[in-house]
Amino acid sequence: MSCDLLVCNDLTMTFGGLTALDALDFAIARDEIVGLVGPNGSGKTTFFNVLTGLYQPSAGAVSFDGVDLFAKPPQKIAAAGIARTFQRSRLMLDQTVFDNVMVGTLRKLNLGFAANILRRGAWRRELDSMIDRVGALVRRFNPAIANRLFEPVGTFTMIDRRRIEICRALIGEPRLLLLDEPSAGMTHEETYKLMDDVVAMRDLMSDLAIVLVEHEMNVIRRVSDRCVVLNFGRKIYEGDFDGLIADPKVQAAYLGQAA
Numbered sequence: 110m111s112c113d114l115l116v117c118n119d120l121t122m123t124f125g126g127l128t129a130l131d132a133l134d135f136a137i138a139r140d141e142i143v144g145l146v147g148p149n150g151s152g153k154t155t156f157f158n159v160l161t162g163l164y165q166p167s168a169g170a171v172s173f174d175g176v177d178l179f180a181k182p183p184q185k186i187a188a189a190g191i192a193r194t195f196q197r198s199r200l201m202l203d204q205t206v207f208d209n210v211m212v213g214t215l216r217k218l219n220l221g222f223a224a225n226i227l228r229r230g231a232w233r234r235e236l237d238s239m240i241d242r243v244g245a246l247v248r249r250f251n252p253a254i255a256n257r258l259f260e261p262v263g264t265f266t267m268i269d270r271r272r273i274e275i276c277r278a279l280i281g282e283p284r285l286l287l288l289d290e291p292s293a294g295m296t297h298e299e300t301y302k303l304m305d306d307v308v309a310m311r312d313l314m315s316d317l318a319i320v321l322v323e324h325e326m327n328v329i330r331r332v333s334d335r336c337v338v339l340n341f342g343r344k345i346y347e348g349d350f351d352g353l354i355a356d357p358k359v360q361a362a363y364l365g366q367a368a
């Protein structure tokens with residue numbers, strides 16, 4: 110039996126005549142950061158969409174901590190411990206930091222009449238504990254966000270918005286975090302700060318595995334324990350960053366030739 114957290118075998122996703130994931134084998138250990146790269150259209154986001162249940166895969170197998178998650182609905186996959194961020198921000202800009210992060214928990218406050226009137230003390234304690242939890246999480250990334258927990262997300266900088274999105278993914282205490290191009294729309298300086306955050310976060314949450322999709326190769330070099338390269342939905346390289354840079358198939362893929 111594998112000691113990997115996630116194991117995908119022959120994972121395939123077709124859209125009509127287009128094969129976006131082509132019999133992909135992919136595994137990640139419990140505390141690993143894998144950098145997932147590849148030219149535009151190589152299948153990286155599709156892989157995340159299939160893993161999180163947004164797309165129903167056409168064939169293959171997905172095992173997460175020994176549990177079969179192939180073609181399971183998104184709620185079941187989230188409850189099993191897989192969380193993600195999106196390439197394009199999915200934050201509700203006019204809502205508060207607290208509300209945006211709370212979306213990532215699978216818990217809801219009981220807002221019914223009885224809870225509000227008859228169990229007012231218990232309700233308030235539950236709310237306070239959620240506020241503490243969200244505050245403690247965002248503080249790890251930037252204490253200034255924790256001080257503005259009830260301000261609209263639209264008033265924050267790009268990097269803080271990304272941090273808030275990552276917190277939304279982390280609030281449910283996932284064991285696998287999928288980060289889809291977190292540097293999109295950020296300056297180089299912001300990108301490096303965010304990557305520091307990711308490394309620090311991994312050090313704090315020693316059991317958290319991360320798959321990072323990123324076009325910025327310096328970021329991949331800096332944070333990845335291992336790299337995987339896709340081209341036309343197929344894995345064309347797996348190994349360390351130096352090997353990736355030197356690999357002729359990877360070079361050909363980035364120069365626009367079929368691997």
Ligand SMILES: Nc1ncnc2c1ncn2[C@@H]1O[C@H](COP(=O)(O)OP(=O)(O)OP(=O)(O)O)[C@@H](O)[C@H]1O
Pocket residue numbers: 124127128129147148149150151152153154155156
């Ligand atoms: N919903 C969809 N319907 C049809 N084709 C799709 C769909 N989603 C993705 N594709 C196609 O699947 C292929 C892989 O796309 P995907 O977005 O996964 O690539 P990517 O590696 O994430 O690209 P990028 O780096 O540009 O984000 C592309 O040819 C894309 O056009």
